[in-house]
Amino acid sequence: MVNGQTNTVQFVGSVIISDFKMLKEIYSLPAATGRMHFSRLLDIVPGGDRSHGIAFNEGPDWEELRHFTARQIRQEGLARDKTEDMIMQEVMHFIDSLVSNGGAPVTNVKGRLLLMTACIVSGFTSGSRRREVGLGIIEIMQYVQKTFTELHTNFRVLFFLPILAKLFPVLSGYTIIREVLGRFTACFKIPIDDHLNSYSPDFDRDFTDAFITQMRNTTDKQSPFYGKVGEDNLLATLADIYFGGTDTTSTTLTWLILYVSKMPEIQKKLQDEIESITGNVTPIGTMDRAR
Ligand code: HEM
Numbered sequence: 001m002v003n004g005q006t007n008t009v010q011f012v013g014s015v016i017i018s019d020f021k022m023l024k025e026i027y028s029l030p031a032a033t034g035r036m037h038f039s040r041l042l043d044i045v046p047g048g049d050r051s052h053g054i055a056f057n058e059g060p061d062w063e064e065l066r067h068f069t070a071r072q073i074r075q076e077g078l079a080r081d082k083t084e085d086m087i088m089q090e091v092m093h094f095i096d097s098l099v100s101n102g103g104a105p106v107t108n109v110k111g112r113l114l115l116m117t118a119c120i121v122s123g124f125t126s127g128s129r130r131r132e133v134g135l136g137i138i139e140i141m142q143y144v145q146k147t148f149t150e151l152h153t154n155f156r157v158l159f160f161l162p163i164l165a166k167l168f169p170v171l172s173g174y175t176i177i178r179e180v181l182g183r184f185t186a187c188f189k190i191p192i193d194d195h196l197n198s199y200s201p202d203f204d205r206d207f208t209d210a211f212i213t214q215m216r217n218t219t220d221k222q223s224p225f226y227g228k229v230g231e232d233n234l235l236a237t238l239a240d241i242y243f244g245g246t247d248t249t250s251t252t253l254t255w256l257i258l259y260v261s262k263m264p265e266i267q268k269k270l271q272d273e274i275e276s277i278t279g280n281v282t283p284i285g286t287m288d289r290a291r
Contacts, residue, residue, distance in 0.1 A: 034058050041158060041165055041174065044185050044236035050229065053236025055244060061224040065237055068214060068225075072207050076124060084286055086123045090116045092283075109257055113250035114141060121245045125238050126191035127206040143184035144246065150180050188238045192231070207241070208234065 017023050026032045039056040040046075051057040054066050076083055094116040098106050106112075118141050150173070157172060158165055164172035195208045201216070203209050215230040224233045260267040277291050278284055 033062070041162055041177070042181065044181065044239050045232040046178065052229075052232045053240045055240040057236075061233075064224050065233060068211075069207075069237060069241065072210050073124075076207060076210070083124060087120050088283055088285070090119045090123070093119075110250060110254045113253050113257075114246060117246045117250045117253075118144075118242075121242055122191075123206075125207045125241055126188075126195065127208075140184070140187040140242070141246075143180065143187060144243065147177075147180045147184050147243075148247065150177050185235055185239055188235055188242075192234060192238070208238070211237070 017026065035051075035056055035058045040051060042056050043051050043053075045052045050061065052061075054062060054069060057065065094112055097112055122140075153173070158174060158177075165174035169175045191208060195205075195212060199209065199212050201213065204213075211225075211234045215225045215227075215234070218225040218230065220226060224230065260270065274280075274284055277288050
């Protein structure tokens with residue numbers, strides 16, 4: 001059903017909105033913060049009476065976890081020199097990988113950018129990047145890709161009829177989705193265990209440390225940071241940040257590169273603006289945003 005202005009489409013209990021102004025307005029309404037009825041199928045920690053993490057959660061747990069995560073991303077992600085240094089190292093690594101092609105046409109730009117964003121996200125969340133964790137991060141990326149593929153192929157039917165997950169777990173594709181999600185989240189258990197084992201209240205190494213500090217300071221048994229629920233929420237939140245931050249950012253940057261390659265005059269305009277600010281002697285950074 002289309003609402004007459006072709007910017008709202010409704011089907012099977014879901015509404016798709018493609019009008020930016022309307023979307024902004026709706027996001028500010030508490031009534032519009034609920035999740036779709038299938039979202040528990042994707043819960044990182046299945047079963048129980050509580051959803052985990054941010055992306056597939058709602059209500060007070062979602063509010064608290066989202067608020068905490070947004071604050072940490074703002075504090076750690078934008079204000080800290082060490083995070084900016086880490087991001088710049090990964091950007092330089094990406095640029096080097098293009099330059100080392102010696103002017104030949106570059107292939108797999110999306111894959112290279114995905115690796116870059118994955119390294120940045122894991123650096124921010126758990127302090128370890130590709131160089132430190134070797135194949136681990138590539139493994140996580142393969143699971144992310146596989147999860148997306150499974151979701152696109154198998155989830156179509158479950159999306160409309162979530163009851164099929166219970167009735168026909170294998171036939172409906174739910175079993176394979178759980179397996180992929182389980183293997184994907186297993187990758188986060190390693191850095192979480194490392195952090196829990198080496199944790200000290202004096203540390204403030206990364207997002208995982210901040211989350212553990214919050215868990216240890218929480219005495220309210222209903223809190224999403226308390227005890228085992230807290231640990232499950234840490235796992236689910238790391239997965240959400242990973243899912244939310246890597247494919248989105250790398251796809252956006254891939255399109256940016258495609259557009260500026262197709263439109264050299266825009267590329268020149270961008271380059272001129274960057275050079276006018278940095279003099280082309282230093283890499284551009286967040287402090288240049290105001291200039
Ligand atoms: C170009 C880049 C990005 C795009 C286009 C994008 C887009 C989106 C969209 C459309 C949503 C859904 C909002 C909702 O349903 O309420 C979302 C949610 C989310 N994104 Fe992003 N995102 C991007 C980058 C990132 C990054 C870099 C991170 C983390 C470092 C991130 C983390 C999240 C999380 C945790 C959620 C769930 C929020 C919630 O359910 O309340 N995203 N993103």
